[in-house]
Amino acid sequence: MEAFVSAIKAQQFALSAWDMSASHTNIPYIYYFKNPNSDPTDDFMPSSRLRTSFLKVIEEFPILVGHIAVGKDGRYVIDVSPHNLNMPEYLESQSTAHFRDLEKAKFSWDALPQNVATVGAFPAVGVSGIIKLVNVNIIRLAENSGLVLF
Numbered sequence: 001m002e003a004f005v006s007a008i009k010a011q012q013f014a015l016s017a018w019d020m021s022a023s024h025t026n027i028p029y030i031y032y033f034k035n036p037n038s039d040p041t042d043d044f045m046p047s048s049r050l051r052t053s054f055l056k057v058i059e060e061f062p063i064l065v066g067h068i069a070v071g072k073d074g075r076y077v078i079d080v081s082p083h084n085l086n087m088p089e090y091l092e093s094q095s096t097a098h099f100r101d102l103e104k105a106k107f108s109w110d111a112l113p114q115n116v117a118t119v120g121a122f123p124a125v126g127v128s129g130i131i132k133l134v135n136v137n138i139i140r141l142a143e144n145s146g147l148v149l150f
Contacts, residue, residue, distance in 0.1 A: 005082055007059045012071060013078040020076060026119045031149040032107060034099050040144040047092060050138060054090065064088060064134045078133070088134035089126065091118060095139045099146035113139050116150050 015023075035044040058064050065085045066078035095113035105111035118137045126132055137150040 004055045004059060005085065008062050008065065008080065008082040008085065010082060011062065011080050012069075013063050013066065013080070014071065015076040015078065024122065026121060026123055028117065028119075028150065030107075030112070030116070032099070032102065032146065033149070034103075034146040035144055042144060044144055045147055047138075050092075051090070054136065058088075066133065068131060068133075086130060086133060088136055089118065089132050090136045090138075092138040093140070095148075096142050098142040102141070102146075102148075113141070113148065116148060118150065 033045060035042065037044065062080045063078050065087060066080035067084070067086045069077055069079040071077040093115070097111075097113040102111050116137060116139060118135045123131050137148075139148040139150070141147055
């Protein structure tokens with residue numbers, strides 16, 4: 001984590017009118033990954049590798065760990081400070097749902113495991129008292145059959 005923090009540079013990203021209009025809704029992205037191995041003890045997408053990869057992505061896109069703020073000119077910005085990172089919510093859990101059941105249901109929203117959606121339709125202040133710019137929810141499926149990334 002120390003190497004990650006040292007890679008983040010203090011900077012501000014000005015938000016356009018389009019950015020501001022699009023920021024009033026959360027757009028969910030759901031990715032499904034099927035474990036190609038039938039062995040339930042297979043180390044499919046190890047947690048440590050997922051977390052490390054996620055931190056590498058944030059290094060490339062530091063805007064994701066910034067805070068919404070008002071710039072000197074009165075316009076909204078994303079303010080990134082290595083001393084005050086707005087770390088994304090990153091959750092990982094286990095589900096009793098099996099990948100084949102999601103597949104059979106054609107990945108219908110109704111077939112998703114409970115609690116897959118960690119955010120509502122509109123951005124809101126969370127438990128931390130701030131709006132997170134990114135929320136990640138990794139759900140491991142039954143019998144190590146796959147995972148859902150929300």
